Amino acid sequence: MAEYSIGVDLGGTNLRVAAIDRDGRMMQKIASSTDLTNGPEAVVADMAAAIEALRATLGTHSLHGIGVAVPGFIRLKEGVIAGSNNLAVLEGFPMRDALQRKLGTPVILENDANAAAMGEKWIGAGRDVNDLVLITLGTGVGGGIIADGKIVHGYLGMAGEVGHITVVPNGNPCGCGNRGCLEKHASATAIAALAFLIGLGDVTSEQVYTLAKAGDERALAVFDHMGRALGIALAAMVNTFNFPLYLISGGPLPAWDVFSIPMLDEVSKRSFTFRASKTVIARAELGSEAGLFGAAYLPWGYETNYVARS
Amino acid sequence: MAEYSIGVDLGGTNLRVAAIDRDGRMMQKIASSTDLTNGPEAVVADMAAAIEALRATLGTHSLHGIGVAVPGFIRLKEGVIAGSNNLAVLEGFPMRDALQRKLGTPVILENDANAAAMGEKWIGAGRDVNDLVLITLGTGVGGGIIADGKIVHGYLGMAGEVGHITVVPNGNPCGCGNRGCLEKHASATAIAALAFLIGLGDVTSEQVYTLAKAGDERALAVFDHMGRALGIALAAMVNTFNFPLYLISGGPLPAWDVFSIPMLDEVSKRSFTFRASKTVIARAELGSEAGLFGAAYLPWGYETNYVARS
Numbered sequence: 001m002a003e004y005s006i007g008v009d010l011g012g013t014n015l016r017v018a019a020i021d022r023d024g025r026m027m028q029k030i031a032s033s034t035d036l037t038n039g040p041e042a043v044v045a046d047m048a049a050a051i052e053a054l055r056a057t058l059g060t061h062s063l064h065g066i067g068v069a070v071p072g073f074i075r076l077k078e079g080v081i082a083g084s085n086n087l088a089v090l091e092g093f094p095m096r097d098a099l100q101r102k103l104g105t106p107v108i109l110e111n112d113a114n115a116a117a118m119g120e121k122w123i124g125a126g127r128d129v130n131d132l133v134l135i136t137l138g139t140g141v142g143g144g145i146i147a148d149g150k151i152v153h154g155y156l157g158m159a160g161e162v163g164h165i166t167v168v169p170n171g172n173p174c175g176c177g178n179r180g181c182l183e184k185h186a187s188a189t190a191i192a193a194l195a196f197l198i199g200l201g202d203v204t205s206e207q208v209y210t211l212a213k214a215g216d217e218r219a220l221a222v223f224d225h226m227g228r229a230l231g232i233a234l235a236a237m238v239n240t241f242n243f244p245l246y247l248i249s250g251g252p253l254p255a256w257d258v259f260s261i262p263m264l265d266e267v268s269k270r271s272f273t274f275r276a277s278k279t280v281i282a283r284a285e286l287g288s289e290a291g292l293f294g295a296a297y298l299p300w301g302y303e304t305n306y307v308a309r310s
Numbered sequence: 311m312a313e314y315s316i317g318v319d320l321g322g323t324n325l326r327v328a329a330i331d332r333d334g335r336m337m338q339k340i341a342s343s344t345d346l347t348n349g350p351e352a353v354v355a356d357m358a359a360a361i362e363a364l365r366a367t368l369g370t371h372s373l374h375g376i377g378v379a380v381p382g383f384i385r386l387k388e389g390v391i392a393g394s395n396n397l398a399v400l401e402g403f404p405m406r407d408a409l410q411r412k413l414g415t416p417v418i419l420e421n422d423a424n425a426a427a428m429g430e431k432w433i434g435a436g437r438d439v440n441d442l443v444l445i446t447l448g449t450g451v452g453g454g455i456i457a458d459g460k461i462v463h464g465y466l467g468m469a470g471e472v473g474h475i476t477v478v479p480n481g482n483p484c485g486c487g488n489r490g491c492l493e494k495h496a497s498a499t500a501i502a503a504l505a506f507l508i509g510l511g512d513v514t515s516e517q518v519y520t521l522a523k524a525g526d527e528r529a530l531a532v533f534d535h536m537g538r539a540l541g542i543a544l545a546a547m548v549n550t551f552n553f554p555l556y557l558i559s560g561g562p563l564p565a566w567d568v569f570s571i572p573m574l575d576e577v578s579k580r581s582f583t584f585r586a587s588k589t590v591i592a593r594a595e596l597g598s599e600a601g602l603f604g605a606a607y608l609p610w611g612y613e614t615n616y617v618a619r620s
Contacts, residue, residue, distance in 0.1 A: 083586075131465060145550070147457060154552020155441060158583045161549040166542050166580050168479060178545075178580040232476050235488075236546055239471040240453070242464020270476050270488045273468045276393075 004058060006051055007296025008068040009112065009289075010034060010043070012086030016289075017050035019058050020296035024123035028054055029292075040093040048102040065299020067108045068099065069115035069291040071142075074157045076306065079109045082157070085140075108298040108306065112291045113160055114151045116284075117144025118301065119294030120247055124285040131243040134284060135162060135230070137250030141183035147243075151305050163187070167232040185229035188251040194222045209255040220258065227259035231266025238271045238279055249284035256283055314368060316361055317606025318378040319422065319599075320344060320353070322396030326599075327360035329368050330606035334433035338364055339602075350403040358412040375609020377418045378409065379425035379601040381452075384467045386616065389419045392467070395450075418608040418616065422601045423470055424461045426594075427454025428611065429604030430557055434595040441553040444594060445472060445540070447560030451493035457553075461615050473497070477542040495539035498561040504532045519565040530568065537569035541576025548581045548589055559594035566593055 002021050009016045011034060018029040030050045036043065047068070055063060072084025072091070079096025081087060096109040110118075117134035120126040126134070130149045136142040141163030145152040152159045163183035164176050171180025172190070184190055191205035198218045200208065211219035234246055252259065260281075267274050267281065286293055298305070312331050319326045321344060328339040340360045346353065357378070365373060382394025382401070389406025391397060406419040420428075427444035430436040436444070440459045446452040451473030455462040462469045473493035474486050481490025482500070494500050501515035508528045510518065521529035544556055562569065570591075577584050577591065596603055608615070 143550070147462070152457070152551070154583075155554045156552055156583075156587055158587070159550065159552035161552075161583060164549045164581065164583075165546040166477075169477070169542060176582045177585075178582075232479060236475040237550070239474045240455070240469065240547070240550070241462070242466055242469035242471070244465045271474065272486045272488075273466075273471060273474075275487075277466055277468070 003062050003064050005064045005296045005299050006054055006066045007292045007294070007298075008047055008051070008066070009115075009292040009295055010047065010068060010070045010087070011112070012071065015046060015050070016292050017047065017054065018292050018296060019054045020293060022064075022300065024293060028057065030054065036087070036089045040090050040095070041098070043090065044095065044098045044102060047099060051103060063105070065106060065108065065302070066099075066103065067110060067115065067295035067298030068095070069110050069112040069295040070095070071112045074109055074111050076109075076153060076157055079107070081109075106299075108302065110151070110295065110298055111144075111157065111160070113142035113144040114153070115144070115294035115298065116142075116249065116286075116290035117146050117160075117294065118151060118297055118305075119286050119290035119292070120249075120284050121146045121149070122297045123293060124290060125247050125282055126245055129243075129245045131241070132245040132247060133162070133237055133241065133243060134247045134249060134290070135234075137187050137248065137252050139187060139189050141187045147241075149304060162233060162237070165233045165236060167229045182229060182233045186226045186233075191222055191226055191252055194225060195219065198222060205252050205255075209252070209258065212255065212258050223255060223259040224262045226252075227262035228266045230259070231263040232270060234263065234281060235267045235270035235274065238267065238274045242273055242277075242279075244279060246279070246281045247284040248281070249287065249290060253283055253287075313372050313374050315374045315606045315609050316364055316376045317602045317604070317608075318357055318361070318376070319425075319602040319605055320357065320378060320380045320397070321422070322381065325356060325360070326602050327357065327364065328602050328606060329364045330603060332374075332610065334603060337368060340364065346397070346399050350400050350405070351408065353400065354405065354408045354412060357409060361413060373415070375416060375418065375612070376409075376413065377420060377425065377605035377608030378405070379420050379422040379605040380405070381422045384419055384421050386419075386463060386467055389417070391419075418612065420461070420605065420608055421454075421467065421470070423452035423454040424463070425454070425604035425608065426452075426559065426596070426600035427456050427470075427604065428461060428607055428615075429596050429600035429602070430559075430594050431456045431459070432607045433603060434600060435557050435592055436555055439553075439555045441551070442555040442557060443472070443547055443551065443553060444557045444559060444600070445544075447497050447558065447562050449497060449499050451497045457551075459614060472543060472547070475543045475546060477539045492539060492543045496536045496543075501532055501536055501562055504535060505529065508532060515562050515565075519562070519568065522565065522568050533565060533569040534572045536562075537572035538576045540569070541573040542580060544573065544591060545577045545580035545584065548577065548584045552583055552587075552589075554589060556589070556591045557594040558591070559597070559600060563593055563597075
């Protein structure tokens, strides 16, 4: 049996567990929903049961390791979720050690946006580079940064919060206390909220896109605003990092043809580095499974990403 | 004789060359002015003459290496200044190899903002951390990023251009083609320009500070604007990097007591990471000699910063 790894993507709604081989081929996947009603131990038991099921089928011998991606800040050394909007019930719980004890094998706990960026770097749109930023547009806007092939964690595991970069100094109020955060102007939620404000009614970001495709001026204005907001944040990143690649992912990605035009126009205006180089801003390739793939990759990237460096 | 290194800081106006020992003690310094009128080879000859003078006094045997800091984008592999506003005459010139040939010893060429950040990390305000950003306020606003103890160069050596982060989407026009760049709202030049606009006449940033200290409302308003602009950019960096330390340097630093209040207020409002952590934003310590110290350090940091990594 070829060596494989197990990735877990524990979201606020969905729990997905997959066995993936060294070449990034998905061998088996178990998709279920996250049940938070019975507390942290029950969540660990649900994850462990799915992992056990895969391990029973594929064999313990060839299992290289287990990676778990969760939405929230991780205290890496302790393997604890320090803070999470979507998994508040798990805050402060020693998730990694509880799962390790139950399974009798090492587990790596990682932030989901970081795992997704690593997934894209491994077998997605970032497979040819060593440095990239992945921006995921969802309820909020998440970010994962890979520099020199390694996840940038920051000293408290809070790096990559690009959703809270200010793009409009007196813009829309954000739950974080700021005004004009990127995620209040460019997330899927923001697209729907902007559409509501502009008189399109109670629509989803998908519906706004359908309207935009049909030529609706107001829907196009929403994507113009959203694309330009994203462009301002991207220009800041291009100027700061000078990475070769920036990837966009998430629900609004199908609207790329609409929002990427104002987005790239704004980046081009606001970054001479972008104009002077072949910096690429492109669509991510793994969709909502980037975090699952990235989580599975983590055990193979353990030395690089988690062992103390120079 | 103790081991030493020679650092060169080649600016648009000043040429400084210093011998510095492994503990960061300056052993000898030669300060002169940059003469660009006779072309690149003459500039190289001036640098080489100063280096030779130090080498003659201190001995060739104990010389560990030579680092040269210049304002501009460096193509690291070739040792060429790809672009420079202040040293346009040197663009495209193979500076490193010309100097190496003249001296018969290896030379490292580096961007001056990167060298300054490395200087602060070595023996300045950043000596206790491995990750920092140094922002230098001058004619423009420069940036140097140290991550995991290493200079972040970006794939074309263009990283750290934080002076061109957009802080006011429809703000002051910048020579780079953008509007509202940080450096058009927070550099020494911007402070003087804002003071002129607000009716303070043709004053320097130092004079604006003197007025602010005396309680002049318009001068205080200038520093309020400048501090808030800096705060918006800093918040973006804190949210993105989650580094423990961000340093401010440059001419307006004496006005810290005035501008740091609105600056920190803005960072605090715009970054929950800042509020939730002990992230430090502080004054750099090496002043205008940070680049000189950093340049001298480069030969000791060669393996870490320039040899191909994983």
